[in-house]
Amino acid sequence: MKGFIEYILQFGNLNQQQIDLISRKATVLELPKDEYFSEAGKIAQRVGFISDGIIRVCYYNNQGEEITKYFIEENNLVVDLESFDNEIPSSAYVQAITDCKLLLFSKKDWNELLDTIIGWDTIVHKIISKALRQKVERRSPLVSEDATTRYLKFLEIYPNVVNRIPLSYIASYLGVTQSSLSRIRKNIS
Amino acid sequence: MKGFIEYILQFGNLNQQQIDLISRKATVLELPKDEYFSEAGKIAQRVGFISDGIIRVCYYNNQGEEITKYFIEENNLVVDLESFDNEIPSSAYVQAITDCKLLLFSKKDWNELLDTIIGWDTIVHKIISKALRQKVERRSPLVSEDATTRYLKFLEIYPNVVNRIPLSYIASYLGVTQSSLSRIRKNIS
């Protein structure tokens, strides 16, 4: 909970009463490795804050290949925005790829907080807009680089992820095959 | 101006008085082909709405190659968000790639409207968050596809752009060389 409070206070000020109000709505969710936080086809109903573990967002492309769109590390919000906001079925799976500990907010509670706490909506907007910008900034440059450069960029962006998850997830994030990535890794060292 | 009003009313309601207030702050900018709307190294000071023409956002990567990050077509907002919001120098060039007609808002006026018009901030947040989501959704899938598929996706996403701009911009958007793209195009037809 402490990490979450610190996180939100980076984006704006809240008094102790407001913080308590928010805290009281949070529940703890332990999500074991490989389980889903939300699934394609379903309407996202909750917002999470990862206090421990790594989550990925992935989908299946037209060839049936599983593509990892991005990773989300500790101390970040996780929510399938498009689905959550517009109440439409999601097109992606949000999956724990290590054992995870989350703070959880139901959609009802989340909206209640938005209506109740003055300034909370601004904070949420800032958080979400920063997260979206970050996704663009991280994924976009991969398009124009060769596989080795892409892997190096991955290492820069997610320095704490590489040793905790299977190589195949990284390969699908970078758009290379697992064997190519394995060779790339050999060449680098 | 009519297009702009229609555009913003998609995201929320405003009364005539509010619409007038917004309209009065807009000025018209004609941006000839190849000129910049905002530049890398400078702090973005304005928000535009493209009523006619195509703009691209591009930057130079470590190898000095010019990379097109995305295109923005008619009836969309154009603003270098990161720079505009945080008042930091931009890392990208925003360039007209056809002759453009824009509605222009200065930062001062834009902020004044945000403070004055109730509900305008919510509309702006919705617009921006949708635009950011769209950027992620459009660019992200390119990473994991081969060059031909990427070009086909480009055609789907920007059906009205392909014949109005140089091939080299499309190539740099897709992360392929211009000659490869030329060959791909031949193979498709």
Add this chain to the structure above:
DNA sequence: GAAACCATTTGCCATTTGGCAAAAAGAGAT
């Protein structure tokens, strides 16, 4: 129309990456 200036296509070959299958290396469970 000729000249000059672009953008686009093509040829040739080198390099990168993919596809597939087998081998090797790790990680539990008993």
Add this chain to the structure above:
DNA sequence: ATCTCTTTTTGCCAAATGGCAAATGGTTTC
């Protein structure tokens, strides 16, 4: 330690893409 299951590395060859330079095609200017 052994067996089993999963992940990672390798080998082999085919396919895709890049790099470079020349040729072609299109526009504008005079």
